[in-house]
Amino acid sequence: MRLGALEASGRRMLCAIGNERGRVIEKQEFPTGLPEQNIADIVGFFQGKRIDALGIGSFGPLNLDPKSKDYGSLTTTPKPGWENFPLRRTLWEALDVPVGIDTDVDAAALAEVELGAGKNVDTLVYYNISNGIGGGVMVTGRLHHGLVHPEMGHMLLRPDPRDPEPKGFCPYHDGCLEGLAGKTAIEKRWGIPLEDLPADHVGWDIEADYLAQMCVNTIVMLSPERIVLGGPVMRQLSLFDRIRKLTTEKLNGYVAHKDVTGGMKGYIVPPALGENAVLTGALLLAFDALKNQ
Ligand code: ZN
Numbered sequence: 478m479r480l481g482a483l484e485a486s487g488r489r490m491l492c493a494i495g496n497e498r499g500r501v502i503e504k505q506e507f508p509t510g511l512p513e514q515n516i517a518d519i520v521g522f523f524q525g526k527r528i529d530a531l532g533i534g535s536f537g538p539l540n541l542d543p544k545s546k547d548y549g550s551l552t553t554t555p556k557p558g559w560e561n562f563p564l565r566r567t568l569w570e571a572l573d574v575p576v577g578i579d580t581d582v583d584a585a586a587l588a589e590v591e592l593g594a595g596k597n598v599d600t601l602v603y604y605n606i607s608n609g610i611g612g613g614v615m616v617t618g619r620l621h622h623g624l625v626h627p628e629m630g631h632m633l634l635r636p637d638p639r640d641p642e643p644k645g646f647c648p649y650h651d652g653c654l655e656g657l658a659g660k661t662a663i664e665k666r667w668g669i670p671l672e673d674l675p676a677d678h679v680g681w682d683i684e685a686d687y688l689a690q691m692c693v694n695t696i697v698m699l700s701p702e703r704i705v706l707g708g709p710v711m712r713q714l715s716l717f718d719r720i721r722k723l724t725t726e727k728l729n730g731y732v733a734h735k736d737v738t739g740g741m742k743g744y745i746v747p748p749a750l751g752e753n754a755v756l757t758g759a760l761l762l763a764f765d766a767l768k769n770q
Contacts, residue, residue: 480767481528481574482759483519485535485564486581487556487608490515491756492522497764499592499750499757511558512567520571530575530770531568532763534584534755537611539564541579541622549578552625577766579613581605583620584758585748586613589705591761593749598702602695603748604629606688606710610655614699630655634690637683642666658687660710676715685716689723692745696724696732707748714747721745 482501484491486509493504507518523531538552549565569576579587586595586603595601599618605611612629614621621627631653636643640657646665647656656662660671667680674680692704706717721741728737736744748754 478764478767479526479528480760480763481523481526481531481572482756482763483531483533483535483568484581484584484755484759485509485533487536490519492519493756493760494526494528495756495760497760499588499753499760501753501756501760504756509556512562512564513558516567516571519568523572528572528574528763530577530763530767531572532584532759532761532766533565533568533576533578534581534759534762535564535578537580538625538628539578539580541626549576575763575766575770577762579620579758579762580611580626581755582611582613583626584613584762585707585750585754586615586705586758587620587761588750588754588758589748590615590618592757593754594705594746595703600699600701601703601705602629602699602701603705603707603754604691606658606660606706606708608659608661610659610691610708612695614701616699629691629695630659632691632694634658634687637686639679640666640683654687654691658684658691658710660708663710671710676713681713681716682719684710684713685719685723688716688720689727692720692724693727696728696737702736703743704745705748706745707751707754711747717745717747 482493489506491506493501495501540547540550550563551559565578582605589595601615603613610630644651645656646662647653
């Protein structure tokens with residue numbers, strides 16, 4: 478079986494050929510630009526490669542209602558040209574194979590449950606802590622969409638008293654997670670690239686506090702069996718222990734399960750699939766689309 482995968486982000490369109498076990502045999506990326514150019518890039522990559530189905534893990538927000546005529550379209554994105562763009566339908570018409578689509582973080586959550594850090598659980602939350610912050614949710618083995626799909630990057634947090642920018646930088650909300658703790662927010666707050674923020678800078682203490690609030694909210698809202706934290710901000714590996722400690726403190730013993738009372742070493746974890754999580758998930762979405770056609 479030959480499956481196609483597309484990881485669509487604000488930075489790049491990553492196309493790959495692989496199989497239903499998540500193995501990638503070929504890939505190529507194109508910088509994200511206007512839809513017309515990117516669709517030509519993507520179709521050019523997949524044409525002639527005899528794929529049986531395509532899976533897409535995309536930036537959002539997306540319309541994920543299979544009954545809607547706009548299923549698989551972008552909705553309110555500020556990215557030029559992409560607002561309301563029918564991503565799934567355009568690629569389905571051009572390639573004439575079943576096309577599965579979900580958010581990039583849902584794809585990553587699916588991949589981590591099937592093949593990665595959540596292989597022995599079926600309720601898991603995956604957060605990508607990047608320029609923005611997104612969360613994907615698997616509940617009892619199914620990706621959760623509900624009304625639209627979760628937008629956990631915009632949960633409201635309590636500002637840290639040490640934060641000189643307590644309203645954060647989200648254009649929509651004062652004090653939301655993405656506006657306070659995304660990579661862009663950290664860089665705007667301190668005026669330097671993330672890579673240049675010293676390991677002992679108070680900015681990392683504040684970041685750990687915000688991400689611990691995120692974990693507490695996630696635990697009390699969704700009761701996941703595991704939380705996976707990926708993305709470029711989490712390359713500062715010392716964050717993991719700080720987040721575990723602060724999450725434990727903030728829960729204050731209220732959730733009495735050994736997985737969250739024992740230090741959380743195996744509970745709040747990095748992605749086992751690393752930076753391949755979204756692409757792997759897209760292959761699994763392609764396989765699902767093929768089975769369900
Ligand atoms: Zn927001």
